[in-house]
């Protein structure tokens with residue numbers, strides 16, 4: 473087993489790449505389905521590959537006795553699994569909670585020629601690595617998405633869209649977001665996935681993971697749910713309202729399309745397991761704002777934003793309390809909150825839900841450490857930034 477090769481999710485998924493055990497010792501652990509499969513393999517090379525890939529699955533945590541097949545996809549009833557092999561490598565992934573797909577490849581010389589079949593110029597531009605690495609990753613990511621999807625009938629160019637990608641040349645690791653837009657009876661909605669890539673020795677390894685959407689959280693008057701691409705125009709309107717963004721310091725969106733892009737590249741739900749959530753007025757079924765969590769390098773922030781007509785009715789307090797309940801359920805250790813001194817409604821909400829003010833600094837001092845637009849800083853002159861915390865453990 474090598475060191476965990478990806479940036480995120482080390483605690484939720486196990487990976488095995490090129491395990492050293494390749495032997496026949498594991499054959500007695502095979503399931504009936506795998507025994508049948510193995511017995512049909514005639515070439516020693518294919519048999520060796522099969523044994524090696526099962527070693528990888530075993531090392532990743534799977535019980536080989538429980539493997540069955542859904543079409544060609546290996547499955548077990550205890551966890552999500554996926555495996556991949558190439559000429560001289562195998563990899564496997566195992567996860568109890570997240571759906572997974574994995575791909576391992578060696579360098580493929582034909583990718584430039586066939587690229588127009590599986591990617592677009594626009595998608596390639598999201599990658600900052602060299603062209604060969606870019607194409608290896610796009611191909612590998614799409615293979616892993618295809619395996620995760622599991623029901624075939626997927627066109628790599630039409631149904632798989634990598635919407636963002638960040639590459640670290642030093643660690644040779646990358647990650648981003650992607651959408652599977654193909655649907656079928658078993659999957660009736662497009663799904664978003666977190667995708668991660670790594671170069672390990674001579675191999676390009678890609679994984680895709682999908683976390684089930686959060687079940688909506690119901691308060692008395694408000695329902696919190698994950699946002700979807702259909703919410704883009706509403707989100708755009710909210711952020712265009714000067715009263716709403718007066719104290720938030722957001723640049724706002726330049727167009728409805730940029731709001732849609734934010735949603736399509738929003739990694740938080742898939743990466744962290746939580747994020748900002750839409751607040752829906754249960755009496756009308758319409759959005760009235762958002763509330764939720766955000767993982768920042770300095771802590772997990774509790775934040776909210778609502779349409780003006782709903783202010784002053786305790787709506788933000790109801791949503792913040794529900795968010796705290798969820799944070800406890802997720803076993804998060806501590807939440808932080810921040811509000812400008814003039815934004816009384818905001819810091820009152822933080823206090824009403826039990827947060828403690830632990831620090832107040834002139835906004836000018838705070839701005840030195842953070843990127844706040846000069847126009848906002850000008851209008852906030854003389855204000856204090858109140859900082860709050862709530863320990864959950």
Ligand SMILES: CC(C)(COP(=O)(O)OP(=O)(O)OC[C@H]1O[C@@H](n2cnc3c(N)ncnc32)[C@H](O)[C@@H]1OP(=O)(O)O)[C@@H](O)C(=O)NCCC(=O)NCCS
Pocket residue numbers: 715716717719720761776777778779782783784785786787788789790810811812815816817818820821
């Ligand atoms: C901040 C915001 C979320 C508050 O939402 P809300 O639904 O009005 O909040 P609640 O009704 O639950 O509680 C607000 C509290 O502040 C009080 N309050 C609001 N404005 C006040 C003011 N100018 N002076 C004194 N108290 C004020 C309310 O009376 C209420 O307290 P109470 O229950 O003791 O009466 C809402 O104003 C908003 O969306 N603002 C724009 C976005 C924003 O600034 N977000 C926060 C960024 S840090």
